[in-house]
Amino acid sequence: MPQTQLLELAKSGNIEAFEARCLELITSGALHLADLVKPFQQLQKSKQTERAGALAQVVLENVDAAADPRAALHIARAAWVASPKDEKTRQLVVDLLTRCYADRPGFALVLEGSGITTGRAPRSALKYIDYCFDLKPGDVLHSRMDDRVVEVHEVDPGGGIVVIRRDARLTTLPVAELAREYDQIDPDDFRVLQQLRPERLNHLLNADPAALVIGLIRAHGRPLDADTLRAELVPKVIKAAQWSKWWTSTRSVLKRNPHVAMEGRSPVVLTYSEEAQTIEDDTWAQFEAQSDPDKWQATIESYFREKQKHNETADAALLQRVHDHLFKYAQSIRTKRAAEAVCCGLVIDRLAGMGLPATPESRGLAAQMLREAREPTALIRNFEDDAFWEGALLLLPTARPDDYVDHFIALIASAPAARLDTLVGAALKAGRADAVQAVVDASMADLVRSPEVIYWLWKGPKSRDGLKLPSSPELLIVILEKLSALLKHAGPPTEAVKQFRARIKAALSLKDFAQVRSCFEKIGGSAAITVRRQLERLEGLGDNAPYRMLDILREIHPELWIVKQERIERWSEENTLWCTADGLKKRTAERDAIVNVEMRDNARRIGEAASLGDLSENSEYKFALEERDLLRARLARVNEELSVAQTFQADDVPEDHVGIGSRVLLRNTASAETREMTMFGPFEADVERGIFSYKAPFCQKLMGLKVGERAAIPFDGRDQEFEIVQIENGMRSA
Template identity: 35%
Template sequence: MEPDSLIQLAASGNVATVEDEWMRMLERARDPGDVARYSDTLKTLAGKDRGEEARALAWAALESMESRFEAQSVIAAASPLLLAVPDNPELRQQAAELVRKHYAGRPGIEALIREAGLEGGRPLRRALRTLDVCLRLEPGSFAAGRDEDRAARIEAIDPADWTITFSDGAGTRTLDPVRFADAYCPVQATDFRVLRRFDAAALAAKLQKEPASLIVSLLKIHGHQLNSDELEAILVPDLIPAGQWKKWFTRARNGLKRVPQVTVEGRSPYFLKYDATQTSIEEQFFSEFEGRHDALDKWSVVERYVRECKQHKSEPDRELLTRFHAALQAQARRRIESGARAALRDALIAYQSGRLVGSDESTRVVHDLLASIEDLESRLVELDVDALTCAALDCLRDVHPDSWRDVFLSLLPLARANVCEHIAEHLVGAGYDTADFEPAIERILAAPADHFEALLWLWNGPRHEARVCRTPLVTILMRLMGVLADLRRDDTVESAVLREYGGRARTALSARNYSRFEACLKAMDLNMAVALKSRLPRLEMLGDNVCDDLSTRINRAFPSIIKKKEIEPWLREDVLYVTQKGMTRRRSEIDEIVNVKLKENARAIGEAASKGDLSENAEYKFALEERDLLRGRLAMMQEEMGRVQVIDPAEVPTDYVGIGSKVRLRLPGGGEALDLSIVDPWISDVERHLYNYRTPLAQALLGRRVGDSAELNVGGVTGVYQIEAIESALPDL
């Protein structure tokens, strides 16, 4: 939602929707500037006597930005947010901590925070202005008067109390930081006022060589507009002799024709106006680029510039691309020298920008970094940007020509969907087939929630699917649905995570007008279709429209499903009901096979094969047989996992015997009572009276109520037992 729309929503008083849209905006924001654009939403809320809600949203914005972006860029965006809401000590404290975090190494930062009054003691606007001004100052920098045509050069800053000593041409003065910020603002050394006061030679050269640039500087100083008479009064006779004015101004006016920001209208006097919005695309993009601090944010500006040039069918400006690359390369070099973990990411960004200008230096830097990294797999996963990860993998082939295939295959289950496809392309090109991919596919299917992106890649269909994955599409679908069902049942999962997983699954299922889902239905039997349809109402994160579309397609593929009579859960062959304890135990068993036994078996195969003459090698044959048994066991377990439905404790009946019930039985005529529980196959234990619900004994009891009788064989003794009590067994498990 755009800022204007959110402001209108805030004005309507619909606070709940505003809060939802605000959180979505924070998730989508690519940089703090995106967040700052929405500050008027907070101002509107505060104006509607919703100051507390506005402060809460401002707090959420600061926390979100602090966790995702560099502190300096967050500080700049924080000011409009803080000024938009009623003053609040907690928000002031949070802003102060941001300043401390970014400027931790700057002498006197605590003194400046104290003197500015950011944590209290001064109006917030004045405190923020003081910080904004003073943090941009250093000895040798310049400032200009806010209300007077004067310039100052900073001579010294005392870190004890942040008093600022400066010279203004008439002498040296000292002011405290607050009063200095009230009177001055930082300017560049090329500012007209600075040149006039401190560098007459440079000003004279600018008058002669860059008259249009000098006029632009004066327009910025004087409210963006001047007429030719006012301009003449500023420059003549101190800087331009009266007799040379007309000639100079004519030359300057011709130069201004090449400055899109300046318009010249009228005649005698001429009226000159500066419009900062009228800039060339290159100036706009480089200005935005310089305003970003994180390398990834800077790179997003470069990508957008190249994209716009392509849309307009024009070649990107090579000089601008070179400036982009030089800045990104310098930033990457600083990261590498500091030993920061983000060095690889920034080096890859410089590498990407280098490719735009044909530079090889960044390639060598990335190669050296990749060669020096020990925990390569985790560092590649940390990149979390598809284009950068793929670039790193391309370089990795050159750095590790003998072992890159092992790294690629190990990374496959952990990678994002687009990166999975990139990896598969390389491996298929190197001759890999389904047997080679099988260990990675097994890891994905064994723990689909941990490898959700890779699971979506399998569902969407790798380009070389026949050479990558032989797992039935139905199995992948059931894993996908199982992940969503598990997330829904897990109370510890945050709503944002549910929305993200649901959105990704929704896109995958509905892609290409549900073509993969419809192909899946063709390979499905009626019982599995019934089980799949029964899951849909509980998967709210998919959205009503997608759930309805899926259900419609199931009905269309299986017309009889509409008329199919509902059968009791314990009689269903298409669903395997399990307890949470059983699910946890089975996942541990799968993990043991995938991450321990199969790896040990692979080592055993390799060691046996190294002994030569495989035809007479008993160890090798035994290891292969063990591998086949392990894979068979794993396939069976994964097939069962595809039919699992975890029992909801709240749905265990107590008025009749159901799956998850604890039943008290007694033989007629008295005798000792017998307690038994009806549970899933994965935790059944007859010695503890925990019976698999699919056993004949359990089936004889399921559906019966207190007072009913059933003929049972318990411990080898057959008798007619009466049901005395029914309760849930899950709390005791």
């Protein structure tokens, strides 16, 4: 239908195509003025006034205006707005107005008041006339000056006045003033609902939320996102706690509204169109915006599914346009981009099976190009979508019955994994196992360049007759070795390496790593150790895949994770400092004294010394700075000790051997002299009282010894041998 086509062209903003189509219709005598009303209104909205006006002149010169004066008036108005000084067009507008409105009361007075015959600007004159003849009681107007909304109470066209109502108060205004300051808006515009009809606002909130949202979009005059919508409604109209439930329900309603388009996510953007958008409109707009055969196919397949879902018949006109576009495009690129042209032919073949109208010529295009191609394999290798591989492989045996097997074999190394069973099956059936084996061997020698073949081998070929293929465990070992080898290569990974890793990750992950599990069950302990090391260093497969495979390996070979535990005595723990509760309290108090007393005093002394001036010769200032550094170092040491401090109790002290908290009686084996030592933590050390830190080197030599055992301990500047005579719990005997 011409009107639909012209409106779509007007919406697209392609004024050249719009003009060309109009001229075609004028030449063929098929142009009706009524078909141009909405397209011209669309062009004027999109700021195409001048081009629309020039075209309107051409239309009016070639189409009989008398046949449809009201439609002609719309076109003439556009022409006059574009050419305000054109006297001929102005007079045509006056004549058409007379034809359409002469029977209206006060017509002559309205025409005179509008200034259309005395030189007033077209827009002002026409708006005056529209307000006189089109406004009616109950219509609403919006002030451009102060955002007020008023309701029309009464219109007197002959008198040139309009009575408006605001807050139950009536005001009479001249039509000229009203036209200058007010614009007519929809009764369900959100500004109307807010200011004049709050009761309808509350009604629409639940009864017709789509109308409420559309009113908000109109009020804003542009697409509206969900965040802005929420800001407008919460909490003035909807309570914050109710928003989520209301928006979820409203969004479902809006999806089915032909006037609202929803695009994007977080937030969703809502766009309103006065013209209802059918699924055919949306589908064609999406189809026309695309440029790839695979996307064209996906779009029309989605359209067929949607129509089938609602038990509706697909639109014949849309399907014909799709067919014509595909076939015309394929013919235009046939010699320049043959692979893409074949894909277009394959799309036609596939969609024809779903209901797309096709001619013998268009449906045979792909097969013909494959038959005539010097190197069909070169065409097919350029296909990026697996669906096109599938279609081409179905056509090739009939298109080239004499040599299709040779081409199948040539395609094995580069085909998607999903097509390899078809290719290999045909080759094996033709007795060409040796050729297939050669491809497999070459792929195993260069895994990175053969990810699809490796994926196919891992998943499991349908036919193995006459082929020597690696077992799954053998293939897994080879894959892991290659992945490990790739880690040693310097520099960023190449595109081929990235694709290889991605494909291998997909292969290993099949059925929750079922094949990997089977392999782990078959490999022995030594191989499992190697696999564990490889998996722990694995990169390029993401985080989850290596961890999941390690979990499976641990489940099947738990012995790999058994580690012999060696007891570490407390006195040997490097990252722990054992002490008593009193010792910890004492050390904490020391830390607090450094921070709260000594460092504050030092800061005060630094300030006092600095105030004396001439810092280069100020010994007090230098001393204060040195003291500050010492305090900082001391504080750092104490904080470090406290961070690793752990307290022990009397029950923690061993009584059968020397440990932390032991009181020991030692006898010098040479002089029989005895000494008593208590070994606590460094916080409690007091040499004069015979209390030593267990961290001291000579105390470490005693740790673990029992009564009767001896050790050489440095005393009085020389090593002397001492025997353990008695061991007591120093916590209890203190």
